[in-house]
Amino acid sequence: MENQVTLVQKTVVLTPDGATERQECLAIEEPYTVALNDREIGTSMVLATALEEFGAGFLFGQGYITEPGQVREVLVCPEGRISVHADVEEGMEPREVIITSGCGGTGRISREMLEGAFEPLAECTITFAEIRAFIRQVLQASPLGLETHCVHGCGFWADGRLQAHYEDVGRHNAVDKVIGAILLGRFSPRGAIYTTGRLTSDMVLKCARIGIPIVMSRTAPSSLGLAIARRAGLTLAAYARPERLNVFHAPERIV
Amino acid sequence: MENQVTLVQKTVVLTPDGATERQECLAIEEPYTVALNDREIGTSMVLATALEEFGAGFLFGQGYITEPGQVREVLVCPEGRISVHADVEEGMEPREVIITSGCGGTGRISREMLEGAFEPLAECTITFAEIRAFIRQVLQASPLGLETHCVHGCGFWADGRLQAHYEDVGRHNAVDKVIGAILLGRFSPRGAIYTTGRLTSDMVLKCARIGIPIVMSRTAPSSLGLAIARRAGLTLAAYARPERLNVFHAPERIV
Numbered sequence: 001m002e003n004q005v006t007l008v009q010k011t012v013v014l015t016p017d018g019a020t021e022r023q024e025c026l027a028i029e030e031p032y033t034v035a036l037n038d039r040e041i042g043t044s045m046v047l048a049t050a051l052e053e054f055g056a057g058f059l060f061g062q063g064y065i066t067e068p069g070q071v072r073e074v075l076v077c078p079e080g081r082i083s084v085h086a087d088v089e090e091g092m093e094p095r096e097v098i099i100t101s102g103c104g105g106t107g108r109i110s111r112e113m114l115e116g117a118f119e120p121l122a123e124c125t126i127t128f129a130e131i132r133a134f135i136r137q138v139l140q141a142s143p144l145g146l147e148t149h150c151v152h153g154c155g156f157w158a159d160g161r162l163q164a165h166y167e168d169v170g171r172h173n174a175v176d177k178v179i180g181a182i183l184l185g186r187f188s189p190r191g192a193i194y195t196t197g198r199l200t201s202d203m204v205l206k207c208a209r210i211g212i213p214i215v216m217s218r219t220a221p222s223s224l225g226l227a228i229a230r231r232a233g234l235t236l237a238a239y240a241r242p243e244r245l246n247v248f249h250a251p252e253r254i255v
Numbered sequence: 256m257e258n259q260v261t262l263v264q265k266t267v268v269l270t271p272d273g274a275t276e277r278q279e280c281l282a283i284e285e286p287y288t289v290a291l292n293d294r295e296i297g298t299s300m301v302l303a304t305a306l307e308e309f310g311a312g313f314l315f316g317q318g319y320i321t322e323p324g325q326v327r328e329v330l331v332c333p334e335g336r337i338s339v340h341a342d343v344e345e346g347m348e349p350r351e352v353i354i355t356s357g358c359g360g361t362g363r364i365s366r367e368m369l370e371g372a373f374e375p376l377a378e379c380t381i382t383f384a385e386i387r388a389f390i391r392q393v394l395q396a397s398p399l400g401l402e403t404h405c406v407h408g409c410g411f412w413a414d415g416r417l418q419a420h421y422e423d424v425g426r427h428n429a430v431d432k433v434i435g436a437i438l439l440g441r442f443s444p445r446g447a448i449y450t451t452g453r454l455t456s457d458m459v460l461k462c463a464r465i466g467i468p469i470v471m472s473r474t475a476p477s478s479l480g481l482a483i484a485r486r487a488g489l490t491l492a493a494y495a496r497p498e499r500l501n502v503f504h505a506p507e508r509i510v
Contacts, residue, residue: 007478009481009503011493011501011502011503012501012502012506013499013500013501013502014383014492014499014500014501014502014506014509015498015499016383016498019506022501024475024493024501024503026475026476026477026478026481027475027477027478028477028478028479029455029456029477029478029479029480030479031366031369043366045455045456045457045479111286111298114286128269128271148475149453149474149475149494150453150455150474150475150476150477169453169455169477198404198405198424200284200300200405200424201284201300202300219404219405220279220281220282220403220404220405221281221405222281222282222283222284222405222424223262223281223282223283223284224283224284224285224300225284226264226281237269238266238279239404243270243271244268244269244270245268245269246266246267246268246269246277246279247266247267247268247269248264248266248279251267251269251274254269
């Protein structure tokens with residue numbers, strides 16, 4: 001069953017010349033509680049799509065799940081609960097937690113994760129023709145962004161095609177849905193991710209942790225987002241459009 | 256002493272025709288830990304401006320500080336710590352916490368706050384000429400937004416003039432800085448706030464809690480942002496530009 005994710009609202013458009021009525025489309029933001037092995041970890045405001053992926057990705061972002069293969073089952077209850085069952089060690093509490101500038105669900109990373117080392121990334125390249133197809137397909141597949149101006153889109157490209165595409169009220173949540181799909185075994189992280197949101201530290205960090213070699217945004221990175229990309233050795237491209245992009249680190253993967 | 260908040264970075268612009276070099280300006284995102292009466296409450300990624308205001312506003316967003324007059328002193332240590340001393344009850348722990356879709360520091364609100372009642376708002380109106388001046392001044396005062404594409408601006412208008420204006424890597428943090436200035440007694444909440452960020456639930460909630468009657472955004476609200484505006488009775492205007500705006504609730508305050 002598809003959840004309703006938008007609603008239409010009558011508004012009054014005011015200009016110095018007077019008032020007219022206009023319908024606007026709003027994104028529906030709802031609280032969902034994520035539980036890991038029957039223990040509630042947190043409640044997040046989301047766009048209620050791809051909630052299995054979101055549940056897994058959310059727990060990865062918070063540091064409870066660390067790699068594909070750990071998730072056994074995800075059950076979504078439409079009353080607002082996502083129950084993830086996973087083979088993880090008990091007591092995986094992140095220690096010192098940093099609240100991030102992230103427009104998105106997770107909003108918290110541990111200082112340990114921020115300062116830790118990364119596994120080497122898999123070999124991976126992408127061509128310009130692929131980037132063009134990738135970005136066009138993500139933007140076409142994200143009608144809610146244009147309709148509501150209140151959601152971010154995020155897509156994943158590997159093996160010459162768009163593997164997945166998600167939207168959410170938070171730029172983080174949309175990325176978490178992609179990472180959740182990786183955790184659920186839908187595709188490998190060896191590819192490129194494209195987000196319509198900014199690449200602040202926490203956004204780049206989760207891509208680096210799951211092992212995505214190419215990270216692209218429609219808009220800008222922050223200083224710390226770039227610093228993490230450098231440490232992880234991943235390709236960071238910003239202002240990415242079908243015909244051009246600015247590479248801030250590791251351009252050699254774009255061929 | 257002014258903190259450095261941007262850095263210039265060499266990038267490679269790739270197009271199908273080849274590569275050129277280009278300098279880009281990045282916003283510097285830094286972790287700051289906020290302590291209340293010597294107890295650490297959280298660490299947030301911020302743009303290091305107006306840190307006194309941010310510290311007070313952050314603690315308001317998290318529910319520890321509830322009204323102007325409670326803050327006695329704010330000390331900022333450039334190594335990354337903001338110490339707020341305030342007359343608040345001990346054990347003001349927010350209970351069930353919701354992680355929000357907010358692009359910004361706080362990212363967490365209590366379910367209690369989300370569902371609670373609001374105090375009646377002060378009488379307040381704004382004219383079109385004021386809105387025009389307000390939005391123009393906020394956008395002019397926010398050069399970092401255009402330079403970095405990685406910060407949000409937020410301004411406050413009352414008594415016929417721009418009272419304050421802040422920027423941050425998070426749309427929440429920028430609003431928190433305005434609310435912090437209210438908490439520090441710089442001006443009363445009886446006025447209008449304008450943010451370049453989206454009005455999701457948590458954004459509208461904190462404006463309602465501090466008692467701001469007119470809340471405007473350059474972009475869109477979410478469904479729950481609008482629901483909170485209705486419950487609080489505040490004027491919610493979106494897509495607000497100098498010459499037009501869409502009023503989603505309570506247009507009578509715009510005269």
